[in-house]
Amino acid sequence: MSQVISIHPVTRIEGHARIDIHLGESGRVRDARLAIASLRGFEQFVIGRPAEEIPRIVTRICGICPWMHHLAAVKAVDGCFGIQPTASGHLLREFCQILAHIHDKILHFFFLAAPDFILGPEEDLSVRNIMGLVRREPELANRVVTMRQLAQQMLARLAGKAIHPVAAVVGGFSKPMGEEERGALLADARRLLDFACLALEFAKERVFGRLVDEFGTLGTITTGFLGTVDTGGRLRLYDGQLRLMDATGAFVEFPAQAYEQYLAEHVEPWSSAKMVYAKCWGEGFSLNPDNPSGVYRVNTLARLNVCDAMATSRAQAELEQFRHHFGRPAQATLLYHWARLIELIYACERGLELLGDERITDPAVRNPAQPGAGRGIGHVEAPRGTLIHDYSTDANGCITRANLIVGTTHNIAPMNLSVHRAAAALISEGEVDEEILNRVEMAVRAYDP
Structure with missing residues (x-):
């Protein structure tokens, strides 16, 4: 007799x-799905x-990464109105994104x-959480909370405002940064970099060994990848070209404004969330765990x-x-955690670079903009991945x-594949437990969805 095991909510x-x-009747995994039930509707209710x-x-x-939507949106509206931010406006925007x-x-x-x-994972649910971590590692927990708060x-x-920001405006930024303010931010940014380096060393000693040796193949799939790079192929989070790499390491690069030539969207009937796939590979889209197509991460x-x-x-x-x-390309899914701490170090170093740029305190933080008809596509790299906002406006500057x-x-398509791979490897004869x-x-x- 077939059976459905539900994990609701995912914690x-x-x-x-x-x-x-x-x-299936044998008790082995026949299918596994990650379902997103919530409907947000922003694409419709911003019209007009x-x-x-x-x-x-x-x-x-998103209450966790509001800055990413704030910045991708303002970049898109810049495009609709045909305006570029000033140098200091650009740097201030990126610095806020880095802190986020x-x-x-x-x-x-x-x-x-x-x-x-x-x-x-074998610990009881009542222990296996942030409060359990606080009790086990109180000094570490205090440092973590302090640095995130900083x-x-x-x-x-x-x-x-740190949450639901309003500081980025069309044509730039709403206020300049003073020299005294920059000095204080520099001191704090150095503290963050010191912590990032310590966090990675801690993880190498206490986390990554177990991650690789005990859980290394958990949910691992083979896919392509998408991210943002500069003209020299170096990682960027705020500006740059999109680079789409297949599983062999071959890649194409394109500006975000050309995303529709390379990417397409798809919806499955059991989820309200869109899935995105690489249409430029010419394979179409399939979530068949034995032969997926078009999937990248x-x-x-x-x-x-x-x-x-x-x-x-x-x-x-x-x-x-x-x-x-x-x-x-590294394919093991749990390596997202290792990559996350390397990127934390990059973000801290980049923040210091931005504060060291004399242009960041230039008081000319905004170019004037005139509302009008146009189309703008803004993109940034959010913590959870490439974020694209695409708007069109009418002659009055209203969204159409x-x-x-x-x-x-x-990542919804690859998460489904990883869930299937993990469940199939762990469940046999229908036997499951909390671990x-x-x-x-x-x-x-691992995907931080």
């Missing part, structure tokens, strides 16, 4: 999801709104993922795979070690069409 992720594992309001509206898409990446990576690695590795406080001091592991190098020195040294161990591809949607189900969840948690 320790930044959202809401359900896993349904379908067993003045475009300059949109960067303030779409921050409500820093606190987000600290949150995911330590609050959401670490309990699986420091405490273990990144948020830096955002609030600079931009007025985004987020930290993807960005490390597609780039030729990191743009900062300490992160580059860590990338070289990572590639020495795992090659390129909107299409959003958020970071997690790229097995948590290990299935771990395959999803």
Whole structure:
């Protein structure tokens, strides 16, 4: 007799999801699906709104990474109105994005993922969480909370609000950074870099050994990857070309404005979330676990795979070690966690670079903009992956069409494949327990959806 095992809700992720594992009569996994039930509707209810309001509206898409939607949206509206931000406006936007990446990576690695590795998936659910980690590692937990709070406080001091921001405006930024302010931010940014380096060393000693030796193949699939690079092929988070790499390592590059030539969207009847696939590969889209097609991944592991190098020195040294161990492209799903801490170091180093650029305190933070008809496509790399906002406006500067591809949607198809792979490897003869189900969840948690 067939059976469905549901994990609802999936725990320790930044959202809401359900896993349904379908067993055949033999008790082995016949199918496994990650279902997203929530319907957001932002693409429809922004229509008719003045475009300059949109960067303030779409921050409500995600309470964890509102800055990413804020910045992708304002870049898209810049495009609709045919305006470029000033040099200082551009640098201030990127610095805010970097700070948002820093606190987000600290949150995911330590609050959401670490309990699986420091405490273990075999621990009871009442223990295997952030409070269990606090009891087991109180000094570490205090440092983690302090550093995440520091990144948020830096955002609030600079931009007025750390959550649901309003600071980026069409043509640039809403306020300049003063020299005294820059000095204080530099001191705090150095503290964050010190912590990022310590966090990676801690993970090498306490987490990554178990990750590789005990869980190394959990949910592992073979796919392509998508991320953003500069003209020299180095990883970037705010600006650059999109690089789409297939599973062999071959790649194409294109500007975000050309995304429709390379990517297409698909919806399955059992999920309200869009899935995105590489139509340029000419294979179509399939979630057949034995022969998937068109599937690629985004987020930290993807960005490390597609780039030729990191743009900062300490992160580059860590990338070289990572590639020495795992090659390129690395496919193991749980390596997202390792990649996340390398990218944390990059973000901290990049933040110091931005603060060291004298142009960041130029008071000319905004170019004037005139609303009008146009189309604009803005993109940034969100913690969860490549984020694209695509808007069209009428002669009055009001939105007539909107299409959003958020970071997690790229990864919904591969998450389904990873869930299937993990469940099939762990479940036989219909026997499951809490530890097995948590290990299935771990395959999803790696993607930080």
